Amino acid sequence: MADANQPHLNGAYYGPSIPPPQKSYHHGRSRGSIGGGGCGSCLLKLLIALLIILGLTVLIFWLVVRPQKVKFHVTSASLTRFEHATSDNILRYNLALNVTVRNPNKRLGVYYDRIEARAYYEDKRFSTVTLIPFYQGHKNTTILRPLFGGQQLVMFNSKELREFNAENISGIYSIEVDFRLRIRFKLGKAKTRRFKPKVKCDLKVPLSSSNGTMNSSPGVFPATKCDFDF
Incomplete structure (x- = not known):
């Protein structure tokens, strides 16, 4: 009787169709x-x-x-004048150096394209000289002879003036000489770019007479190794 009243239910009922699964990325x-x-x-x-x-x-x-640093040594120094007048603050000086430059490398040559020597006292530069450029071969030693002579305005404060007077009495002066370089290295036919190392030489220079003999104050200049810094 139930089937007659509901003719659309003529078989098994499976429900609505299941939609396909969505694509996942x-x-x-x-x-x-x-x-x-x-x-x-x-x-x-x-x-x-x-x-x-x-x-x-x-x-x-x-x-x-086996690259090695170039070596600088100040082997001798002659200081025949080093006077400072408080009336005009002028430093009058005459300083000559012998500097050996050693290239210890077996395979590297060195081009010194520019060599500038600067002299300082109490961190005040009083003279600058430019030396002649040159090429240095393997395991070679070259001697440089910078000469500083003339006069320069140098202002000392009270402490620096006391130190100068003390060294004036002792006859031995603390002078710093720096070398500013522009160099290139050569390996075979190849050459490197330019480097700008600095060489610093801290010197204790005794005052000598104009003929090279020591004044009354004792002192002999000690050969001094310089610091080579890239």
């Missing part, structure tokens, strides 16, 4: 991120390999060439 993005990570890993490995190659190249170059 989650796994696609994961694969993309994994791929990006792999690319970054390759770049990192390439960078490490390049650094290793560069390090090995530098090591091999150092083992073959």
Whole structure:
């Protein structure tokens, strides 16, 4: 009787159709991120390999060439005048140096494109001379003879003036001579770019007479090694 009243129910009822599952892009993005990570890993490995190659190249170059610093020594100094007048604050001076420059390298030559020598007293520059450029071969020694002579306005404060007077009594003066360089190195036919090292020489120079003999104050100039700084 129930079937007669509901003719549309003539068989099994399965309900509405189930829609197809929506496409998910989650796994696609994961694969993309994994791929990006792999690319970054390759770049990192390439960078490490390049650094290793560069390090090995530098090591091999150092083992073959064995580069060493150029050595500066002030072997003698003659100071025949070093006077400062408080009336006009003029420093009058006459200083001559012998400086040996040694290139200890077996395979590197050195071009000295510019050599400027500067003389200081109490951190005040009182003279500058420019020397003649030259080329220095392997394991070679060259002698430089900078000559500082003349007069310069130099203002001393009270402390510096006391120190000058004390050294004037002792007859030995603390003079600093610096060399400002522009150099290039030569290996075979190849030449490097220019470097600008500084050479600093802290000197204790005794005052001598104009004929080279010592004044009444004792003192002999000690040969002095200079600091070479890149």
